[in-house]
Amino acid sequence: MERTPKGLRLHIGLFGRRNVGKSSLLNAITRQKVSIVSEIAGTTTDPVEKPMELLPLGPVLFIDTAGIDDEGALGEMRVARTRQVFDRTDLAVVISEPRGWGSFEQHLFDEMQARGVPTVVVFNKTDLAEPDAAKVAELVQQKIRVVRTAAVSGAGVLDFRQALLDTAPADFINNPTILADLVGAGEMAILVVPIDKEAPKGRLIVPQVQAIRDLLDSDAYCMVVKERELRDALERLNRPPRLVVTDSQAFLKVAADTPREVRLTSFSILFARFKGDLNEMVMGCTAIERLKPGDRILVAEACSHHPIGEDIGRVKIPRWLTQLVGGKLEFQTVQGHDFPEDLSPYRLVIHCGSCMMNRREMLTRMLRCRQASVPITNYGLVVAYSLGILERALEPFPAALDIYREALSASC
Ligand SMILES: Nc1nc2c(ncn2[C@@H]2O[C@H](COP(=O)(O)OP(=O)(O)OP(=O)(O)O)[C@@H](O)[C@H]2O)c(=O)[nH]1
Ligand code: SF4
Ligand SMILES: [Mg+2]
Numbered sequence: 001m002e003r004t005p006k007g008l009r010l011h012i013g014l015f016g017r018r019n020v021g022k023s024s025l026l027n028a029i030t031r032q033k034v035s036i037v038s039e040i041a042g043t044t045t046d047p048v049e050k051p052m053e054l055l056p057l058g059p060v061l062f063i064d065t066a067g068i069d070d071e072g073a074l075g076e077m078r079v080a081r082t083r084q085v086f087d088r089t090d091l092a093v094v095i096s097e098p099r100g101w102g103s104f105e106q107h108l109f110d111e112m113q114a115r116g117v118p119t120v121v122v123f124n125k126t127d128l129a130e131p132d133a134a135k136v137a138e139l140v141q142q143k144i145r146v147v148r149t150a151a152v153s154g155a156g157v158l159d160f161r162q163a164l165l166d167t168a169p170a171d172f173i174n175n176p177t178i179l180a181d182l183v184g185a186g187e188m189a190i191l192v193v194p195i196d197k198e199a200p201k202g203r204l205i206v207p208q209v210q211a212i213r214d215l216l217d218s219d220a221y222c223m224v225v226k227e228r229e230l231r232d233a234l235e236r237l238n239r240p241p242r243l244v245v246t247d248s249q250a251f252l253k254v255a256a257d258t259p260r261e262v263r264l265t266s267f268s269i270l271f272a273r274f275k276g277d278l279n280e281m282v283m284g285c286t287a288i289e290r291l292k293p294g295d296r297i298l299v300a301e302a303c304s305h306h307p308i309g310e311d312i313g314r315v316k317i318p319r320w321l322t323q324l325v326g327g328k329l330e331f332q333t334v335q336g337h338d339f340p341e342d343l344s345p346y347r348l349v350i351h352c353g354s355c356m357m358n359r360r361e362m363l364t365r366m367l368r369c370r371q372a373s374v375p376i377t378n379y380g381l382v383v384a385y386s387l388g389i390l391e392r393a394l395e396p397f398p399a400a401l402d403i404y405r406e407a408l409s410a411s412c
Contacts, residue, residue: 009051009061010172012164013089015082015108018042018067020095021124024151026050026064029160035064042067045078047085055370056277056363057165058172063089069104086111091168092119098129098148120145120163127153158371165363173360178211178274180218182263182396183242189215189222191267192230192246192254198311206355207267211245231257243396245270248312248383255389263396268380271353273397276362276378282400284369284377285385286407287348293327295347300365302357304335312379317350320386339365343372351378 014022023035023044034050036043048064063085066078086092092112096105101123112119121139123131127150139146145163149156165173183189193199193208204212208224215222223241225233227250234240234257244264246254251266258264272281291297299313318331334340343349349369354362369376384390394401 009059010057010168011061011063011088011090012093013063013065013085013091014093014095015065015085016067016095017069017097017100017104020067020097020100021149021151022067022095023048023064025093025095025122025124025149025157025160026062028149028151028154028157029054030062034062042070042078046081054161054164055280056366057161057168058277060164086115086117089117090172091164092117093122093164094119095122095124096131097125098123098131101132101135118167118169120147120160120167122147122149122160124149124151126150126156158367162364162367165360165367170360173358173363175274175359177218178207178214179243179245179270180214180220183215183218183220185219187220187242188237188239189220189243189245190230190233190241191222191224192227192244192250193224194227194247194250196249198249207271207353210355211267211270227253227257230254234258234262248380251383251389251393252387255387255392265393265396266380266384268353268378269384269393269397270380271355272378272381275354275357275359276351276366278397278400279403280366280370281351281377281381282394282403283407284348284375285381285390286404286411287375287377288321288324288382288385289407289411291321291325291329291347293325293329295325296330296332296345297321298340298343298346298349299331299333300339300349301333301335301352302354302362303352312383313350313352317379317382317386321382324386339368343369343374346374349374349376350382351376353379 014026016022018041023037026035027033027037030050030052035048044064044066050062052060054060065082065085068079068082094105094108109119121144126148131148136146145167147156147160147163149160179189191208191211193204212222223233240262244254244258244262246266248266248268255264272278301313314333322329366376381390384393394404
């Protein structure tokens, strides 16, 4: 996490008057004592930076600033330092006390709007008072995300996370690469594409096409084969490929035909990372260990493709999980933009690769699962887990592999 260069982190600036609870809010969202909190106005004097992996957003840099509503020489210095932070803020948070919105907050807010910086407004200390309804309505009308928090108790902090996710610029949300970073310029990936009765006539499917394009864009190259030809294709190469990627349908055969030293994963696992958050989905997959007969599982597909024959989400995964658990499980399937409001009845959510959904929507679903304390994982991970090859399929992703191994050793 700390390895992400600072320039690639989303810089989130926390601004507001002294004592509104900027530092408290930072500590609440990071669950750490990053910044000193006190009842004395002017506690934070210099900007405090905290790099972190903010699930489900990714690598961010929070910048807690000094309250900038006081006068005098000291106040002016603080104002100058805080204003420098404006220039490197990708996403601004203007924090106010519930009844405290005045011309100071309005100026801060207007300046961010003028700079084109997306802004979230937080009314903190809502344990003491409700924010002014007219002001909230006015901001909401301007399509500004308004969040109510009480940083002291942690109330509203998850809403705050959701607001950051909703407001973060699209180019930060959208992962630039599917697999090119795992392959590298001048290197090769082999993509295994079964042409079975589930394959659409005369074309490849979206994840396959996008993977090829991603490799070409990064000056890598690829060979596309059916699973039957993989072994022969590998033998023809005088240098092993950097990565083999298979459709989950052919996982076992491809694992058997790919030399152990060549890294192997699936399109669906690549998409768990590309469209969502692989680490969180790996954690979710380990929840299978805790399933019991009778548990309810939500299978979510992001589009209404027509299942043909032995469909992964409706037939194979339910069959494998039922065998693993040793009793009947209750499966419910939803499609497209349908996603239940109430996730509490489910012990696990299993999502498709969501190739037809944008990343922000997928991350929002992940956050909703988190809010409901329901683990979420995806097809590719569940298939690899059920076939006993998840550890191998995670080798290209060391952080996810560590998470998986730790979870396994904890459950032993
Ligand atoms: N009741 C209540 N008090 C809060 C809340 N959040 C923060 N406080 C208190 O408000 C005071 C100021 O909090 P800080 O987090 O230091 O505020 P700040 O905006 O960082 O202040 P400066 O660094 O001085 O600009 C502290 O005494 C906090 O305990 C809240 O949600 N409710
Ligand atoms: S969105 Fe999901 S269900 Fe639809 S094609 Fe992509 S992976 Fe399959
Ligand atoms: Mg402070």
